[in-house]
Amino acid sequence: MGNKYTKRYTDEFKRDAIALVDSSGRTVTAVARELGISSESLRGWYREAKADRGEGAPGEVSSAKREELKRLRRENREQQQKIEILKKTTAFFVKDNDR
Structure with missing residues (x-):
């Protein structure tokens, strides 16, 4: 920045x-x-x-490739966050179901 x-x-x-x-x-x-x-x-x-x-x-690396890499890394980070949320949600419901 x-x-x-x-x-x-x-x-x-x-x-x-x-x-x-x-x-x-x-x-x-x-x-x-x-x-x-x-x-x-x-x-x-x-x-x-x-x-x-x-x-x-x-x-x-050219500017276009650099921008694509930046976009893909951002998408990867977002996907990892979604996966973590789904893991926590699944664990919550499995624990709740065991009662």
Whole structure:
């Protein structure tokens, strides 16, 4: 989420910064310095853009796959919670039936 000091940049700004790195032939650090942003932020955006284009390092996950993984983990967590509730409910009724 970030704290109150974290700057938020628009997707358009990020795309333009990445394009500037690609087209200028300059380093990420030099472009970041020129734009007045953190070189680590720009490096992360650049790495993510390369992964989305299929040019990333082996093992890097594209944004779409990352979002799908996030969704699946959330669904898995919800299913586990439902299973726990059903177990407790079943135990309650079995105990109640034994009387």
